Amino acid sequence: MAIVTVSRQLGSGEFEFSTQLAERLGYRLIDRQLLERAAEELDVPIQAIEAIDEQPSPPLEVRIARRILSGATERVPLLWEEIAKPELSAGAVRSFLPVVIHELAAQDNLLFVGRGAGFVLAERPDVCRFHLIAPIADRVLRVRRLFNVEAAEARRVIDRTDRARGRFIRETFGADWSNPLNYDVVFNTGVLGIAAAVEAAAAAVHRRIRMLAA
Known part of the structure; x- marks a missing residue:
């Protein structure tokens, strides 16, 4: 079988695409589960991981993580000692995600959404790496529909998210998030539509499975 990773621009229809593709393939969708598993393994609140998820390492995120974790010092004293250090970057907490991705990827029939999974698993021949744009x-x-905001604010959210995800991939993997050569297929959902993109992605996965079995 194969593993699927989905990288995406915010607002490209990522939720619909990922859920429909996972259902079509009969795959388990791994999205928030990555954060939950990392929080469990690190023995910290899930909010601490969410605060720095797919972000680079600016001081704001570090302060957020410290504030959230401040209520857990008795439970995780060693981790708190690390987080309390001024030089700590958000990436120090986030760095456990690749470990979780590799652990989960020991299974088959998984679809990972975001978190650099396609870069973590780039050397595996059984991984289909997709990227969504629009x-x-x-x-x-x-x-606008998702956050109930005006167009100008929606554009600001998109721009901030694009910059953050681009920096996250660049700082963590030394790669260009927007480079199509980092993916097997790039789907423009504005041209194809979600349904057609799902069909094409499913066909690509089945072709990869046949190639591996040959």
Whole structure:
């Protein structure tokens, strides 16, 4: 079988694409589960992981993580000692995610959403790496609906998210998040639509499985 990773621009229809593709393939969808597993293994609140998820390492995220974890010092004294250090970056907490990804990827029939899973598993021949993009107008419309904000604020959210995800991939993996050569297939959902993109992705996964079995 194969493993699927989905990288995505915010507002590209990532939720619909990922859930429909996972259902079509009969795969387990791994999204928030990655954060939950990392929090469990690190013995910290899930909010601490969420605060720095897919973000680079600016001081704001570090302060957020410290504040959230401040209520857990008795439970995780060793980790708190590390987090309390001024030089700690958000990446120090986030660095456990690749460990979780590798652990989960020992199974088959998984679809990972985000968190750099495609870069973590880049050397595996059984991994299909997809990236979703969409025209800015489509993205703004989806983000407006998702967050119930005006168009200008939706555009600001998109721009911030694009920059953050780009820096996250660059700082963590030394790669260009937007480079199509880092993926097996890039789907423009504004051109194809979600349903057609799901069909094409499923066909690509089945082809990969046949190639591995040959």
